[in-house]
Amino acid sequence: MNFLEERITKDGIVKEGNVLKVDSFLNHQMDIDLFDQMGEEFQRRFDGKPINKILTIEASGIGIACVAAQHFHVPVVFAKKSKSINLEGEMYVAEVESFTHKCKNNVIVAKKFLGPEDHILIIDDFLANGCALQGLIQIVQSAGATVEGIGIAVEKGFQSGGRIIRNLGFQLESLAIVESMDAKTGVIAFRGQ
Ligand code: 5GP
Numbered sequence: 779m780n781f782l783e784e785r786i787t788k789d790g791i792v793k794e795g796n797v798l799k800v801d802s803f804l805n806h807q808m809d810i811d812l813f814d815q816m817g818e819e820f821q822r823r824f825d826g827k828p829i830n831k832i833l834t835i836e837a838s839g840i841g842i843a844c845v846a847a848q849h850f851h852v853p854v855v856f857a858k859k860s861k862s863i864n865l866e867g868e869m870y871v872a873e874v875e876s877f878t879h880k881c882k883n884n885v886i887v888a889k890k891f892l893g894p895e896d897h898i899l900i901i902d903d904f905l906a907n908g909c910a911l912q913g914l915i916q917i918v919q920s921a922g923a924t925v926e927g928i929g930i931a932v933e934k935g936f937q938s939g940g941r942i943i944r945n946l947g948f949q950l951e952s953l954a955i956v957e958s959m960d961a962k963t964g965v966i967a968f969r970g971q
Pocket of ligand 1: 796797798805838875876877878902903904907908911939
């Protein structure tokens with residue numbers, strides 16, 4: 779088990795409805811030393827790629843992306859979620875369905891922060907059905923920028939997102955891939971175990 783799998787085993791809570799709660803260390807209270815280890819691991823996995831910017835999505839991706847960025851020495855742009863269609867100025871927009879909140883959001887990035895010269899590493903906390911990631915990929919591609927890779931903290935391998943994104947040919951690196959989890963027993967199994 780790697781460091782993140784160990785932490786999920788220790789502190790993750792399996793909820794009904796295929797939801798893994800990791801709010802004591804990942805997406806509410808945040809363990810910054812753990813984030814730093816994750817950043818170091820992303821840096822190792824994407825070593826040699828000409829990454830000049832990290833793109834994430836609010837809210838839970840921001841902390842992970844910022845700590846990771848200290849290993850890449852690049853700026854972080856986060857996509858904003860907005861229900862309104864009253865978007866001012868020059869924006870890239872994608873529609874994203876939220877797995878946890880079961881609603882649709884517009885995800886927006888100002889055009890001035892993303893362009894054809896950019897080589898992007900996308901970072902997010904979770905990968906489930908892949909809607910959030912597909913929205914971010916769409917935004918990068920509308921900007922004419924290049925997706926150099928995708929770094930995820932926790933992938934739920936029993937949902938379809940990982941397969942879809944890998945089939946599209948992207949280098950997707952998930953630090954922990956949950957193969958199965960049981961809300962009754964609390965048992966979590968990881969891929970590769
Ligand atoms: P997707 O778009 O891949 O279906 O879902 C990704 C987003 O849903 C993530 O950004 C994350 O915020 C949220 N999410 C999906 N599954 C889980 C889960 O099991 N636990 C938590 N805490 N968030 C999840």
